[in-house]
Amino acid sequence: MNDILKTQFRKIIDITDDEFDYILSHFSYKKFKKHQFLVQDGQNVDFDYFVLSGCVKSYYSDENGKIHILLFGVQDWWITDYEAYYYQKKAIVNIDCLEDTEVLCLSNDNREKLCSEFHQIESFFRKKTNRRNVALQNRILSLLSSSAKERYEKFLQEYPMLVQKLPKHILASYLGVTRETLSRLYATK
Amino acid sequence: MNDILKTQFRKIIDITDDEFDYILSHFSYKKFKKHQFLVQDGQNVDFDYFVLSGCVKSYYSDENGKIHILLFGVQDWWITDYEAYYYQKKAIVNIDCLEDTEVLCLSNDNREKLCSEFHQIESFFRKKTNRRNVALQNRILSLLSSSAKERYEKFLQEYPMLVQKLPKHILASYLGVTRETLSRLYATK
DNA sequence: AATAAAGTGTGATGTACGTCAATTTATTTT
DNA sequence: AAAATAAATTGACGTACATCACACTTTATT
Numbered sequence: 001m002n003d004i005l006k007t008q009f010r011k012i013i014d015i016t017d018d019e020f021d022y023i024l025s026h027f028s029y030k031k032f033k034k035h036q037f038l039v040q041d042g043q044n045v046d047f048d049y050f051v052l053s054g055c056v057k058s059y060y061s062d063e064n065g066k067i068h069i070l071l072f073g074v075q076d077w078w079i080t081d082y083e084a085y086y087y088q089k090k091a092i093v094n095i096d097c098l099e100d101t102e103v104l105c106l107s108n109d110n111r112e113k114l115c116s117e118f119h120q121i122e123s124f125f126r127k128k129t130n131r132r133n134v135a136l137q138n139r140i141l142s143l144l145s146s147s148a149k150e151r152y153e154k155f156l157q158e159y160p161m162l163v164q165k166l167p168k169h170i171l172a173s174y175l176g177v178t179r180e181t182l183s184r185l186y187a188t189k
Numbered sequence: 190m191n192d193i194l195k196t197q198f199r200k201i202i203d204i205t206d207d208e209f210d211y212i213l214s215h216f217s218y219k220k221f222k223k224h225q226f227l228v229q230d231g232q233n234v235d236f237d238y239f240v241l242s243g244c245v246k247s248y249y250s251d252e253n254g255k256i257h258i259l260l261f262g263v264q265d266w267w268i269t270d271y272e273a274y275y276y277q278k279k280a281i282v283n284i285d286c287l288e289d290t291e292v293l294c295l296s297n298d299n300r301e302k303l304c305s306e307f308h309q310i311e312s313f314f315r316k317k318t319n320r321r322n323v324a325l326q327n328r329i330l331s332l333l334s335s336s337a338k339e340r341y342e343k344f345l346q347e348y349p350m351l352v353q354k355l356p357k358h359i360l361a362s363y364l365g366v367t368r369e370t371l372s373r374l375y376a377t378k
Numbered sequence: 379a380a381t382a383a384a385g386t387g388t389g390a391t392g393t394a395c396g397t398c399a400a401t402t403t404a405t406t407t408t
Numbered sequence: 409a410a411a412a413t414a415a416a417t418t419g420a421c422g423t424a425c426a427t428c429a430c431a432c433t434t435t436a437t438t
Contacts, residue, residue: 060330060333068330068333070329082319082322082323082326083323083326083327086323087323115312115315119305122308122312122315123304126314126315126318129315129318130275130318132322133322133325134271134275134276136322137259137272138272140325141249141259143333143365144365145249145257147394147395167414168415168416169414169415169416176332176333177394177395178395178396178397179417180395180397180417180418181395183418184395187417187418336424336425337424337425338424356384356386357385357386358384358385366424366425366426367426367427368385368386369386369387369388369425369426370424370425370426372386372387372388373387373388373425
């Protein structure tokens with residue numbers, strides 16, 4: 001199971017098995033049940049989570065109680081409230097499980113410790129964050145320039161497996177439309 | 190003028206003047222006139238740009254020729270088409286000058302060279318990218334959960350100096366509305 | 379200074395998408 | 409298997425914002 005993480009590291013940097021084991025010793029393993037929270041609005045955020053199995057969603061609850069999905073986390077993805085995690089603030093998002101989920105948890109202190117001990121690890125996180133950046137930018141682009149329908153079709157193309165497993169109203173919220181609108185989108189198609 | 194960059198580095202990491210001079214030797218200085226392009230759609234992206242003075246905009250032109258502003262770059266900001274820059278792709282955005290602009294240019298090769306030579310520099314870029322990440326995420330949140338008016342008011346609050354100098358139709362495009370709508374927003378207020 | 383070009387504001391009208399409400403269909407829970 | 413809960417669909421209607429058209433003003437260009 002931990003091979004998932006090792007494999008991800010090795011896509012970006014070279015590390016020996018021993019080095020990986022040392023790195024891994026800085027993570028803790030946790031198992032969550034569907035509906036449990038990894039991160040809760042208003043609380044401290046102790047960890048960045050690397051998803052081993054299952055599926056979580058990160059969402060923001062606005063003043064009207066409306067929910068806006070920021071991200072999903074599935075196998076091989078990292079997820080947390082980064083602003084709260086990096087800068088020791090209170091979380092503004094919630095992250096909870098759409099199904100039973102296993103994760104590896106990395107505290108910010110351990111992250112910094114690893115980064116300062118291993119130049120390679122720092123390089124790994126830098127490059128990972130670079131990628132996330134590009135993905136976020138593209139999401140902004142698509143929110144600015146595409147209609148709900150276009151965004152839906154793009155998502156369908158990019159993450160067909162996710163569309164399968166996600167409740168539609170959750171997907172709708174990620175796309176930035178209501179569930180009613182999403183329902184009408186694929187009715188029309 | 191180069192102190193702007195030095196100061197930015199020293200907000201995040203410790204470096205000596207000599208180290209900084211060595212780092213700086215990996216940048217090239219360029220001056221652009223209003224309306225000149227730093228990055229053009231379809232072309233290679235050779236540099237990440239650190240803005241010393243002036244103002245640039247990064248935008249995407251959609252199939253209908255409509256323009257969507259991704260980011261502005263003013264003093265102390267880094268800007269480029271990161272997907273193209275990091276991964277040697279063709280640019281999908283344009284970056285041009287809203288006024289005469291001076292920049293320091295860093296090639297991806299030099300960036301990687303510096304990162305591998307100085308652990309500290311790698312740390313600098315990692316932490317910078319972390320911040321950008323948080324900013325991008327918040328923009329997504331605001332596009333998902335706020336009305337045009339709320340976004341306008343937030344921008345006004347956050348970047349009052351930018352609102353001054355930006356043409357309104359450009360600001361409108363950043364906010365994700367038409368210039369007509371923006372015009373009506375502050376008429377109503 | 380004259381002419382062109384770019385930027386801004388305002389009205390009339392259109393449309394994508396939201397809201398509310400009722401019904402149907404799945405999925406959990408006991 | 410029954411009861412409870414959550415998810416998805418459909419219709420009627422509302423609204424935030426877009427589009428188009430035109431007038432006006434400010435900023436470039438010769």
